[in-house]
């Protein structure tokens with residue numbers, strides 16, 4: 001329950017089945033010291049992200065202040081407060097990529113897939129993030145999709161590249 005309401009009423013992703021699994025994870029780790037990070041990792045493995053209402057739920061379950069949970073989630077880039085798509089697109093906004101036209105690439109991604117930064121496209125196919133230099137400036141502009149690095153990306157090529165990811 002969250003402020004007297006079922007979590008699923010607040011966030012449809014948090015079904016009774018998901019919450020039961022979260023309870024199970026909390027139950028396993030509750031009495032162990034340093035349990036917060038393992039719990040957050042396991043829960044994110046199920047839900048894909050850690051929205052604030054779920055953080056509050058975990059905070060009460062583990063008896064850890066909500067501010068501590070929030071602090072950990074925002075500190076480690078591994079954790080996400082927004083849903084992730086099946087494929088995460090990371091677009092480099094470092095200087096070399098910027099100079100070589102990554103803004104136009106980004107615009108094309110956003111318009112072709114109706115995708116906003118920090119959001120998920122329809123059907124949870126893609127999520128979009130902006131990142132700093134990926135250390136591959138010689139390939140600028142650079143985009144990473146899942147574990148694949150794509151260099152010299154142009155607005156014309158980017159849609160074809162992304163169409164390979166279903």
Ligand code: FES
Pocket residue numbers: 092093094095096097098132133134135136137138140141142
């Ligand atoms: S600035 Fe984009 S890879 Fe370095």
